[in-house]
Amino acid sequence: MSDLEGWRAKAAAWCESMVPQFGKAARKGLSVEEDLALGRRYQKAKFDAGFAGINWPTDLGGQGLGHIEKIAFEAEEMKHGFPNVYFGISLGMPVPVLMQFGTDREFVKERVLKALQGEEIWCQLFSEPSGGTDLAGLRTRAETDGNGWKINGQKVWTSWAQYSDYGVIVVRTDPTVAKHKGLTYFWVDMKAPGVTVRPIKLAGGDSHVNEVFFDDVRIGDDHRMSPVGGGFAVAMATLMIERYVATDSAGFGPHLDLFVDLAKEVRLNGRPAIEDGRIRQQIARNHAMRAGLDSINVRARLMMQAGMTPGPEGSLNKLVAVRSRQKLSELAIDLQGAAGFAFDAHASPKDDWASSWINAPTGRIAGGSDETLLNTIAERILGLPQDHRPDKGVPFNEIPA
Amino acid sequence: MTILHDEGQQAIATESRRVLEARMRKEDLLPLLEVEGRYHEGFWATAKEQGWTALALPESHGGLALGLVELGLIAHQAGRTLSGAPFLTSGFGAAKAIELYGSDAQKARWLPGLASGDSIGAIAFASGADPLPAQPGVRFADGRLDGIAPAVSGGVAADIAILLAAGADGPVLAVAELAGVERRTVASFDNSRCLADLVFAGTPAERLETGGAARDAALHILALQAVVTAHEQTGGAEALMEIARDYAVTRKAFGQPIGAFQSIKHRIAELYGLVELARANCIHAAAREGAEDFITAAAAARLSATEAYDSAARDCVQIHGGIGVTWEIGLHLHMRRARSLALEQGSTLFWEDVLVDRLAGEGA
Numbered sequence: 001m002s003d004l005e006g007w008r009a010k011a012a013a014w015c016e017s018m019v020p021q022f023g024k025a026a027r028k029g030l031s032v033e034e035d036l037a038l039g040r041r042y043q044k045a046k047f048d049a050g051f052a053g054i055n056w057p058t059d060l061g062g063q064g065l066g067h068i069e070k071i072a073f074e075a076e077e078m079k080h081g082f083p084n085v086y087f088g089i090s091l092g093m094p095v096p097v098l099m100q101f102g103t104d105r106e107f108v109k110e111r112v113l114k115a116l117q118g119e120e121i122w123c124q125l126f127s128e129p130s131g132g133t134d135l136a137g138l139r140t141r142a143e144t145d146g147n148g149w150k151i152n153g154q155k156v157w158t159s160w161a162q163y164s165d166y167g168v169i170v171v172r173t174d175p176t177v178a179k180h181k182g183l184t185y186f187w188v189d190m191k192a193p194g195v196t197v198r199p200i201k202l203a204g205g206d207s208h209v210n211e212v213f214f215d216d217v218r219i220g221d222d223h224r225m226s227p228v229g230g231g232f233a234v235a236m237a238t239l240m241i242e243r244y245v246a247t248d249s250a251g252f253g254p255h256l257d258l259f260v261d262l263a264k265e266v267r268l269n270g271r272p273a274i275e276d277g278r279i280r281q282q283i284a285r286n287h288a289m290r291a292g293l294d295s296i297n298v299r300a301r302l303m304m305q306a307g308m309t310p311g312p313e314g315s316l317n318k319l320v321a322v323r324s325r326q327k328l329s330e331l332a333i334d335l336q337g338a339a340g341f342a343f344d345a346h347a348s349p350k351d352d353w354a355s356s357w358i359n360a361p362t363g364r365i366a367g368g369s370d371e372t373l374l375n376t377i378a379e380r381i382l383g384l385p386q387d388h389r390p391d392k393g394v395p396f397n398e399i400p401a
Numbered sequence: 402m403t404i405l406h407d408e409g410q411q412a413i414a415t416e417s418r419r420v421l422e423a424r425m426r427k428e429d430l431l432p433l434l435e436v437e438g439r440y441h442e443g444f445w446a447t448a449k450e451q452g453w454t455a456l457a458l459p460e461s462h463g464g465l466a467l468g469l470v471e472l473g474l475i476a477h478q479a480g481r482t483l484s485g486a487p488f489l490t491s492g493f494g495a496a497k498a499i500e501l502y503g504s505d506a507q508k509a510r511w512l513p514g515l516a517s518g519d520s521i522g523a524i525a526f527a528s529g530a531d532p533l534p535a536q537p538g539v540r541f542a543d544g545r546l547d548g549i550a551p552a553v554s555g556g557v558a559a560d561i562a563i564l565l566a567a568g569a570d571g572p573v574l575a576v577a578e579l580a581g582v583e584r585r586t587v588a589s590f591d592n593s594r595c596l597a598d599l600v601f602a603g604t605p606a607e608r609l610e611t612g613g614a615a616r617d618a619a620l621h622i623l624a625l626q627a628v629v630t631a632h633e634q635t636g637g638a639e640a641l642m643e644i645a646r647d648y649a650v651t652r653k654a655f656g657q658p659i660g661a662f663q664s665i666k667h668r669i670a671e672l673y674g675l676v677e678l679a680r681a682n683c684i685h686a687a688a689r690e691g692a693e694d695f696i697t698a699a700a701a702a703r704l705s706a707t708e709a710y711d712s713a714a715r716d717c718v719q720i721h722g723g724i725g726v727t728w729e730i731g732l733h734l735h736m737r738r739a740r741s742l743a744l745e746q747g748s749t750l751f752w753e754d755v756l757v758d759r760l761a762g763e764g765a
Contacts, residue, residue, distance in 0.1 A: 280757040320674055374663075384670075
């Protein structure tokens with residue numbers, strides 16, 4: 001058994017042992033607050049077992065291992081539906097950025113350790129009402145205030161802000177230069193005076209995203225994590241940190257086996273639906289698509305293991321998997337006929353077709369919309385030209401609103 | 402087997418690409434569309450000279466003892482440059498049938514010629530619309546074949562054929578030499594595939610397998626060929642995606658390259674996705690030869706590669722506008738090839754059923 005296989009086996013065994021305490025059955029019927037509390041205990045257990053911060057430095061509480069071990073663990077963890085969703089953003093982006101760009105190393109170490117143990121949660125305050133995909137178009141501003149700064153404005157779609165202790169934020173510090181050049185990157189205390197968090201209820205009924213308002217929120221200059229005017233580069237670094245995460249060719253929806261099972265149970269025109277050509281075609285096409293993504297992911301893992309950089313085709317996963325999940329979920333509802341109306345707002349999108357369907361649009365928009373991903377593939381991989389951008393090079397305060 | 406290609410395999414891909422790009426020109430392929438039963442002799446000579454015909458066959462019979470991975474890499478490059486004859490795939494299928502199901506005498510008799518490329522092999526399983534018929538149209542009795550095997554790729558030039566025929570005790574997998582067998586050339590939209598109806602009339606043939614085993618063997622051969630063809634399709638799709646990209650960055654309209662319009666750039670980005678999914682499935686399937694899930698992997702490769710090539714042909718022509726539909730620019734060579742490869746080794750409709758039977762636990 002290779003080291004990696006040994007690691008994977010260890011991870012699998014640990015995950016298995018956590019199922020009674022933290023698995024799907026243990027979470028059933030919990031309120032969000034109760035589930036979060038369970039999640040914090042799970043995160044602590046993960047830390048104690050040596051599975052938190054797998055590829056982070058040991059002096060910051062990590063395990064000092066590689067991406068490949070992290071992905072191997074995540075692939076095992078993903079099978080069980082543990083309450084880890086509250087820490088995904090926190091440990092995925094803001095905290096690694098803090099590790100990379102935070103200047104007060106004692107402060108950094110204290111925060112990282114608390115975040116790794118589930119005691120503190122960080123959010124990422126990027127998107128605004130006036131710009132999500134167009135991040136550099138953001139309008140929240142920070143003005144100098146004595147030796148520090150004063151923040152005013154609004155962020156939106158901020159995941160888990162209502163439970164966050166800290167956040168990283170990009171704001172405009174100079175509106176007189178081109179939009180990318182007038183931004184600066186800070187961290188903020190989410191409990192500071194002037195910060196107001198208002199949850200947004202989403203179509204599926206849950207409220208994991210928020211509006212966050214900043215009214216004269218004062219911070220010291222020691223909160224600054226980029227040069228003044230150099231915030232965009234750090235924001236981009238944030239988005240690049242976790243390029244290789246465990247992926248799911250099911251688009252974080254139900255496994256295709258569940259669709260096959262459904263098609264075997266349900267009858268269509270007096271025959272099992274699995275005998276219907278329309279259903280068979282969708283099963284076949286979805287399988288071929290998912291098998292392709294799986295092969296891309298396996299190849300990426302093998303390349304990393306061999307010390308190579310995986311190809312850019314890994315960027316297809318979210319684009320291809322989530323929109324396919326959306327259509328397959330529609331078909332699964334169709335297949336059930338009258339039974340297809342049933343809806344349980346607390347069901348998991350991983351094993352319930354209606355839940356998968358109603359939450360699928362979020363997956364196609366959050367973290368880079370389908371259209372943005374297509375632009376990225378076209379421009380970065382294939383070398384096609386950028387879209388026409390009338391605001392390019394124009395000072396921010398001269399761009400027509 | 403790992404799906405990471407080693408240095409030797411990468412060299413095979415690079416070298417075959419170099420040779421084919423130097424030797425294959427659309428000006429030589431276009432005239433072949435307007436005559437029946439002619440193939441690109443330079444392509445076939447290259448395949449023999451480079452040892453591609455011997456690649457995946459056993460050393461004991463003149464082969465190079467490499468496998469589906471290596472042949473797939475070459476097929477990918479052949480697809481990029483529009484291979485000029487179908488014999489690389491059909492000969493491989495015929496040779497594998499003899500290697501896997503033939504006697505020592507049969508191997509000694511036929512494999513060296515197939516390995517050197519001096520004899521051309523063909524596969525004739527289809528009957529009507531069915532690539533793997535339960536009731537084959539050709540009959541096998543007393544060591545002789547009678548009946549017509551329709552539209553056999555390479556049939557015009559083939560020296561030996563592997564058939565699925567109807568015998569007294571169910572289907573028979575048989576091998577027959579084709580000297581003296583009447584060929585009725587089929588006029589096609591892709592004439593260099595050398596399609597012919599083979600008319601058997603008391604043609605001597607030898608049995609390789611009988612009954613359920615014959616059908617399983619035929620499916621296995623079809624799957625092996627399907628993986629090779631899927632590589633070829635992926636290569637064609639990749640070439641078209643690049644042609645579309647190159648055109649979109651140079652052609653200007655309304656004061657900018659047309660590739661700056663999202664309707665164009667997204668279409669090409671979607672092609673990238675289809676090509677990469679097909680490539681990933683091909684790489685996986687080639688590495689699964691001999692494994693329990695080989696048929697499933699082959700079906701997935703086949704489905705995604707057919708979708709990629711058809712889509713790329715459709716969209717590449719569309720992105721070119723008027724110039725794309727001219728004879729001279731030759732994009733129709735790929736359009737035609739996308740469709741002929743979609744039919745060879747069984748269409749998407751066939752492989753969807755093969756795949757779902759397995760996923761639903763009804764097959765095998």
